[in-house]
Amino acid sequence: MAARSCLYALVLFLAFQSTMIKANIVLTPPQCSPVLASSLERIQFLLNLIIFRTEFFLRASTGRGIDDIAPGLVQGPVPIGATVAALDNGTRRIIEELGLNGVGHIRAVSEFTLLKTPIPRPLLNLSAEVFAAFANAAVFNTTLTPPYNAYGSTINFLIAATFASSYLQQYYAGIIPLIVGNDQQRLVAGMALSEVAGYGVLRTQLYSRVNSTVSPYTFTVGRFYNLGAELHNRLGGCGLKDEGLFVPLQLGAENRTTSNVVPADAYSLAYPRYEREILRIVFGNGNATRPGAIFPAGFIGTLFQKIVFLKLA
Numbered sequence: 001m002a003a004r005s006c007l008y009a010l011v012l013f014l015a016f017q018s019t020m021i022k023a024n025i026v027l028t029p030p031q032c033s034p035v036l037a038s039s040l041e042r043i044q045f046l047l048n049l050i051i052f053r054t055e056f057f058l059r060a061s062t063g064r065g066i067d068d069i070a071p072g073l074v075q076g077p078v079p080i081g082a083t084v085a086a087l088d089n090g091t092r093r094i095i096e097e098l099g100l101n102g103v104g105h106i107r108a109v110s111e112f113t114l115l116k117t118p119i120p121r122p123l124l125n126l127s128a129e130v131f132a133a134f135a136n137a138a139v140f141n142t143t144l145t146p147p148y149n150a151y152g153s154t155i156n157f158l159i160a161a162t163f164a165s166s167y168l169q170q171y172y173a174g175i176i177p178l179i180v181g182n183d184q185q186r187l188v189a190g191m192a193l194s195e196v197a198g199y200g201v202l203r204t205q206l207y208s209r210v211n212s213t214v215s216p217y218t219f220t221v222g223r224f225y226n227l228g229a230e231l232h233n234r235l236g237g238c239g240l241k242d243e244g245l246f247v248p249l250q251l252g253a254e255n256r257t258t259s260n261v262v263p264a265d266a267y268s269l270a271y272p273r274y275e276r277e278i279l280r281i282v283f284g285n286g287n288a289t290r291p292g293a294i295f296p297a298g299f300i301g302t303l304f305q306k307i308v309f310l311k312l313a
Contacts, residue, residue: 032238034274035312037303039179043188044115044301045275046175047106048122049168050191052282052294054102056126056164060085060157061096066121069103073110075118076300081127085151091205095161098198105191112187123297128152130293131160134284138224138231144217155214158206159225163232165199166242166263167278172196174272200262203245207261210245222246235281241271275303276312289313 037045051074055065059082066074087095110117128149135148150160172192179188210222217224226244233242243251243263252258253268264270273281276288284293289308291298298304306312 029238031276031312032274034174034178035276035303035307037275037306039181039184040114041301041303041306042175042178043109043113043184045299045303046168046171046188047109047115047119048295048299048301048304049171049278049282050102050105050109051119051121052124053164053168054099054106055079055082055121055124057095057099057102057161059083059126060151060161061087061092061099066103066106069100070107073103073106073117073119074121076121077123079124079126080296081125081129083128083151085157086153087157088154091154091158094201094205095157098165098201101194101198105194108187108191112183120300122295122300125294125296130284133293134163134228134231135224137284138227139219140227146216153215155209155212155221158202158209159214159221159228162199162202162206162225163228165195165202166232167273167282169195169199170241170271170273171275171278173270174274203261203263207245207259232281235284235286236273236277237280237286238273238277241273241277275307279304279307287313 051066056079058069059065059079061084063084065079065082067078085092085095106119109115110119128147128151131150132144132147136143148156150156169192172188172195176185176188176192179185206221206225210220212221213219214221214224219227222245226246229242229244233240236242243260245260246258247260249255249258251266252260253262253264262268279288279299280286282294283291289311290313298308
């Protein structure tokens with residue numbers, strides 16, 4: 001099983017590279033292109049997403065954060081609003097392991113780059129209200145009653161967790177070909193392989209529940225997740241790059257399936273996202289220069305500062 005997982009991750013990594021080869025041929029509008037930056041600046045930008053997902057997963061599965069697992073590894077404000085999620089035991093173990101993997105990735109960045117500990121931690125708002133606001137926007141700006149609670153059940157958390165991982169794996173897909181230097185290339189590629197495997201596990205968990213109802217509402221997991229993917233595409237502003245758990249036949253793999261465990265383009269290649277797209281989504285407002293939602297004070301690092309200074313919304 002471990003060997004098969006590694007093979008799956010390697011295949012997706014090669015797909016990432018192939019995606020970028022194709023992307024270099026097709027002209028991309030500036031607002032959907034990477035911002036000019038050094039490899040170290042991109043890795044620092046990436047750390048914001050790694051820290052977010054790591055804190056979210058650890059605190060939801062165990063009630064502890066990075067500071068408890070690895071004192072001195074990060075430094076910055078304690079995340080707002082995180083709580084232990086009502087998870088079944090199997091899912092709790094998966095989420096905890098993925099959170100611990102994130103701690104290892106932060107440690108690796110400190111070990112193999114000039115970004116030494118303590119790594120700055122951005123202000124994170126992990127409250128149920130933030131995820132509820134995303135849910136309301138996804139369901140055509142309807143106020144759900146009662147509010148969607150990402151911590152309230154295994155299904156609710158898996159939906160939020162899978163989207164949290166999608167930001168990260170898509171940014172890896174975008175930046176891998178842009179990283180210069182053998183040590184930094186190995187670092188980012190190694191973290192990306194691990195991340196892709198974890199993302200695949202989460203989507204598989206959700207797909208196994210695709211026809212279950214998101215309680216207490218009337219829509220299914222599949223319908224709700226599809227709406228969330230559509231929201232991310234609207235916020236990102238760069239076309240279809242997030243896909244639901246099922247798609248029309250014409251968008252399925254080789255136009256032969258409506259199942260969609262592995263989201264990909266017409267060539268079954270991974271979708272990359274770049275800095276401004278990611279910020280528009282995680283800020284929840286479609287503007288890369290206006291912090292909000294999960295990151296109320298924005299990202300840490302010179303790349304984000306450059307985006308704000310140049311008004312690259």
